[in-house]
Amino acid sequence: MGRLVFLFASSLLLMVAATTVSAAILEHSFYAKNLTVTRLCNRQVITAVNDSFPGPSLRVQEGDKLIIHVFNISPFKITIHWRGVSQLMSAWSDGPEMITQCAIRPGNNYTYKYRITKQEGTLFWHAHSSFLRATVHGAIIIHPRARHSYPFPKPYREVPILLGEWWNANVVDVENQALALGIGPNISNAYTINGWPGDLYPCSQNHCVQNCRHT
Template sequence: MWLIMKVREASYTRLCSAKNILTVNGKFPGPTIYATKGETIIVDVYNKGNENVTIHWHGVTMPRYPWTDGPEYITQCPIQPGSKFTQKIILSTEEGTLWWHAHREWWKNDVNAVRDEGLATGGDPDPSDALLINGQPGDLYPCSKSDTFKLTVDHGKTYLLRIINTALQEALFFSIAKHKMTVVGTDGSYTKPLTRDFITIFPGQTYDVLLEANQHPDHYYMAAITYSVAPKYQDFYDNTTTTAIVQYSGYYTPSSPPSFPLLPAYNDTNASVQVMAGLRSLADALHPCNVPLSTSTNLIYTVSVNSYPCVNNSCAGANGTRFSSSINNISLIPLQLTYYKLTIITSAVFMEINFLAIHH
């Protein structure tokens, strides 16, 4: 398969104001690609915008060919304005739903300015002004109701929903009023069916979900909110609610407003892990689960967000510190160290802390 992606700016209006955003082939969200297991996709990416860009192919294993996977300055150089880059995407064992991206929420301000302010101040970037479902904020935001995304269904039919969390950093609770969802796949792999009233989907994660249209013909909200243990008043995250509508076909007078789904409390940690803890692999002849029964080496990786000292406690993080992420207390190891055969001294000393354990 050979595809062309043209990345350029276009003006879009959300939340009562217009701004320029990057689009692919004139679309926001971008075009859907349908492919088969084992297929190779060649993509010519033309950067017609004003900033460096890359296209990341999330969840694709890219066996022996990571050079066009997308992370700039990690596996490839960015695509400069006015340039073209050809990416080779090798689909091997993947099934179900994957995604290519940048991330999608909605800031009224310029996203580059939001990023730069966060880096300059050492604090969290400002939270987005709206969450989106298929590019639309939904009924609960200003100037948005007329464009709310609507999914039309026929009573008695079953639909496959490909649900992707494209948000930058928010985990989301998602539910559909008066309807159960059956998860049959996640992150490019099929799973044993798991039926739930809601799902928790983390940034970058995908779910393949079966929706049975078995309710009385009407309009029903689907909705998503952010899961976070941080109190709402601290304004660390987008605490708004995005909605879309499942509307049954036929002639009837819909309820106004539509039925709203029951969602967990925004800080319900036990609810946040229910789906992932309940998923099981197919473990059949076509999907073997050949995990080792014994190990020779144990490796521990601790991924964290840390507070680092800041001159005169002048940064915007907690107690005047600056935020920085790390793996095993290491925030960055430049690739040049390996090239020049250099080493750095690191420390893996951690505070004692209680973690939520999930057993699979």
């Protein structure tokens, strides 16, 4: 009986080792701060992560553990929500403000820690404080675990596409005005693909090419 128990325990340890051998710990730093960009022929200060709009894409494998240090250098409080990520045993890293955590106040930081478990595909992360999600967002691209195949033929190339909206105004002011008046927020000035409006908006195609400097 003792021999059987020992053999079972040994095989269990081998199984655990096999499932964790391909997992990695990935550590990133997010700096949320002001960024000046030009859209629709207007220069505007927005809140963005790592001087990028949209923010950085996170590329991981199923089973990986993510450690994300968020430093809030912006003038607004902020949290980050990992949309669609199953927070198994890590609900405190989910990110909704005043639900799983207090907001990260300007000048402060917070570290999110969670593991990608039994998930593959493309998700996204975004701010979960006020309308800051309009400019604070990015993709989470989850590849299959090492030595595991895609559930479809492996693509030749991957191009993340993030659809969003753009306001020719500070998005926090847009939300505050709506709350003060008890109505819905102003309609956005443009839809965006990866942070850019299309060429069919007035001034985007002709006037802006000659007179505006894209950043």
